Amino acid sequence: MHTHPLSQLSALETTTARDVILTYHPDKAIFFREIYLQEPAKAELVPYLELEHSGNLSPTSPRPQRLAKCQYDVVGGDRVPEYHESVVDVERKTRINHVVVGKEHQASLTLDEFDIFVKTCQESPLFKEAISKFKLPEGFDYVIEPWPYGGRDRVTDDSRYFQGLIFAQDKRSNNPDSNFYAYPIPIIPIMDYHKREIVRIDKLATGGKGDSLTASDADFREDVIGHCTTAEYVPELLPKGTRKDLKELNVLQPNGPSFKVSQDESLVEWQKWRFRVGFNPREGATIHDVWYDGRSVLYRLSMSEMTVPYADPRYPFHRKQAFDFGDGGAGNCANNLSLGCDCLGVIKYFDAVMTDGEGNAKPAPNVICLHEQDNGIGWKHTNWRTGRAVVTRSRELVVQFIITLANYEYIFAYKFDLAGGISVESRATGIVSVVNIDPGKVSEYGNVVGNGVLAQNHQHVFCIRIDPAIEGHKNTVYVEESHAVEMNDITNPEGNFYQIRKTPVERSAWFDAAPEHNRIIKMVNTDKINPISQRPIGYKFTPMATQLLLADKRSIQSRRAQFAQHHVWVTKYRDGELYAGGQYTLQSQDEIGGVSDAVKRGETVANEDVVVWSVFGITHNPRVEDWPVMPVECYQLNIRPADFFTENPAIDVPSMKNLASQLVTSSCCSKPSL
């Protein structure tokens, strides 16, 4: 059988695409950014999936073309490189689409560019001069931490910039993982990428409460990190080492896992669930064609975007605003996961194929892990008359990937459960972003989490994209609320009644969370009626009531992150419309082609191919406990069946005792006789 249309590009397909591109630019140098699967148009994929699910797929069945999305710079002479995007049919070895992207947009960054930034900085006279003003302690050296530049101040400036935060590292331990974030140096070099030149050094204020918003010479004390102190996290550098009394806890699955993964690593089957796992440089792991027990639930599920704006009003910290999916790509930043570190039990890892600057396929091993985990009691009932308890465990299947963006880490997981539920989990961890603060001072812009170290207040706003397929692709979104009803003789004589209000979403729109009304978003198929309840079958979620973007609506931070200003967006499906903050977020000044623009189209979405976007966030005003590495801050969106089934789908989960569990022995604790 041929490759499944949702399987990632193979290494061969990747280099084939590269070779096709090169033939179109024979005399130019090409800098490849990404080559990855261009997912088929829905109109082409759906008939294929229908054949597949009906068991009628044959080697001669019609199938979508295998397409490669190729993103690359065409570098020629002294002109500013042009950024191109092409689509290549890798079987027919032909380019089927080609766009030279306008200069108003910037391509996503690559790690190669970060390397260029570091090198350019190191060689820059401007930077050398700036850094020479500081006298580092004996045995310290500086470290350059590249960052995206944030939003442009002027629309007319189409230069490609990078900025960097500067730290010092204690080299005396000879340990390259000594935590340099503990020693922030108050300058930010700015590189013009095309010129390969550091064009400006922004100086950072190091003051506290009541001090000026702008940097002054007083902020550039020679011994600027003299008051900073060590804050290590690698075990061999911890002053007291690691604790010794946490005893082993192992997860054993003597008969192996309950899941199956296809040879091509794209299809996962587990406990009546069946779905495909994709992976791309931008979104990381994606979930496709989700079915439960022979019934379709979702077409596609993905982390669409996130933005991390910092709230320090001092210049130029408004440029600290990352779009971790659009700027750098969650897939590009995915960790290569390790057995026994990132999850427990029996684990299946998925590899990916990435691309280097020359368009070579670059293996990225273990970028996704798949495992089962126990999540406590799933359901229980005790008949108090007989004393008979029936109790089942909640087992989850977890598709996890972890990304590192300089200092920060995010752990993303798609979790499937035995009761027909799907949860999308995000855990924030890693090292909070810090800047230098003068000795003894405190600040309104953050919290002093270590000596001389101010962790700035910031927000993380995430967007999950849900493309439902509730037994078909024509679905309707309902906003459902529970409302108090005033006591009255006719409908509410005792005052205990409350009313459920259900409103279909007719045209594309946004909604905010409204926990005071128990606002729920339901995605239903109005043509399929649950035979028990006589209501349309569906799935629902409660929008997470978290704080939305705080930046002033007129600010660049806000203009380029429209998606972060409402909790729920409902749009009509369009091929390729996957990114809440727009295709091009790097240095963006406005959200263009993002979810807010999609809503503005005002399309009919009732009983249509509809897409739902769920936004949630963390307003992160750091605690001292977040230093030097923060404990996970965990958020979860729960997508649950709502009259999709005719009973609890987990009712047939066995309730046998787990025979491996044990009573404590008397060595640690004993039970006196009554």
Place this chain on the structure above:
Amino acid sequence: MHTHPLSQLSALETTTARDVILTYHPDKAIFFREIYLQEPAKAELVPYLELEHSGNLSPTSPRPQRLAKCQYDVVGGDRVPEYHESVVDVERKTRINHVVVGKEHQASLTLDEFDIFVKTCQESPLFKEAISKFKLPEGFDYVIEPWPYGGRDRVTDDSRYFQGLIFAQDKRSNNPDSNFYAYPIPIIPIMDYHKREIVRIDKLATGGKGDSLTASDADFREDVIGHCTTAEYVPELLPKGTRKDLKELNVLQPNGPSFKVSQDESLVEWQKWRFRVGFNPREGATIHDVWYDGRSVLYRLSMSEMTVPYADPRYPFHRKQAFDFGDGGAGNCANNLSLGCDCLGVIKYFDAVMTDGEGNAKPAPNVICLHEQDNGIGWKHTNWRTGRAVVTRSRELVVQFIITLANYEYIFAYKFDLAGGISVESRATGIVSVVNIDPGKVSEYGNVVGNGVLAQNHQHVFCIRIDPAIEGHKNTVYVEESHAVEMNDITNPEGNFYQIRKTPVERSAWFDAAPEHNRIIKMVNTDKINPISQRPIGYKFTPMATQLLLADKRSIQSRRAQFAQHHVWVTKYRDGELYAGGQYTLQSQDEIGGVSDAVKRGETVANEDVVVWSVFGITHNPRVEDWPVMPVECYQLNIRPADFFTENPAIDVPSMKNLASQLVTSSCCSKPSL
């Protein structure tokens, strides 16, 4: 050494208390409801705990009296029994306090009373006549499900009532656990407890949308359950049996658990945490005197109350409103837990001593379980320069108890983590409360979850009581919010700044959740300053933004559940003020002596002995998937350190690989070569 003042009463202490009580009522019959530890007054316990923590406790140290709270009816002749509450010093064998509770209050119910209700029903001519109107299918018999009566309609009626829901059970399988809730019969018998008489049969409407609010003869079809169908959950009765492909997942702790429990089963020590576990008939498991690494955090933590009002406006469903802690007692309803069912790994069970009607000590084995569990990644950072990842697991210590209230189950857990956090988790499961609905009809008052079975809309509103002791008993509560600031040249030139507003709570007050402002409740000690951040040390939580009570403010449902109308209550500590809905909730008409009254005192709470109450809930509009047993609906309050420590307290957690984890083998899934 003597018994710790927080240890539960022993069986001997219980019967001693009983014997003391009997001497005061020589000529009367006494019906004992509860005998349990009366916790010492704080003024007496604190000095003892100070001695204990300073290591200066000796057998001759002053210590609080061992006191037993005794609740009992004095039954005499033809008078209505009087309800008494006494406190007995079990060492001095003397009664030190005695109250005859006024007739405006009702004692909490006991399971003995439920038995009396069932027996009275079975013998009642009124009930027999009512039930005889229905013709049950061959092989069916009726089942009586006792319920608390809900609120009284008339202030002057001080009778003690019980009501019951009636179902039919299919006896043909000869299985006493066949699910009778699938066959609801539309009558509710009412018993006058003192008269031991069924005084009324309330008839229930069985109509649907558009039908009358009151029952008519049409609702009493002879074949009233003819259209209802089986809905089993015990595995041997499932038509298709249980699934076979969920493979074993075991948690093994080869070196035992990491916790220690004292001989008397009250003291738990784990990973720098140290606390005591209590258990009483009303609240179930309680947590006391919580310290971390030699520093005090909480004085007491408990589930205080919950209320479950039903929203069906048809008479008499406004009386379906349980206060599961105040009416029946979570401790009284606690499950006896089983190894390998209610948790995995190495488990320590705690027993309790309960009381029978004669005041005999009645052992209640395994009412609490204690175990460790893995909760995914605790913190992680990858240095992208070196590729070195340091990743630790989040381990939790869980104190769990589970209660069954007729059809419903709640799973409560106090969870301690490695990063200084404490979470209180509540999982709702069990069988939703249902009533009969005519064939083919649907309803605005609930959802048809099975044939002929309407699951009524309802709410669950919980209250957690937090008595903080942030390095001492004088603490201050702050309400902290993050607010947008309009762009301006002086303080917010780029528009990215947001402001944190901190307001101390000076006098007792309530607050609601305000996720739009990222409202956080901080409990701090203003006399203890974090040396790093220069802010007061504290713990914080985000009030859960869930819907509050919907019943009309004038309704009895609402008047008796004031606590359910705000998310956070801040009160000044008073001995014995533990119950958010008041001491006496059974048949209450108003919340008396609950948290709303405590706030009304208007006491100063800044830098005082302050108590914080956190309210959250579920508006539960049932899904078909909630039938016949609902998958857990999980809520969690996260209490987290906020500048209490000088770094992430989990930074020293080892990051070793878990060697028991395994790669999948090729039998289930294979990895093709690149």
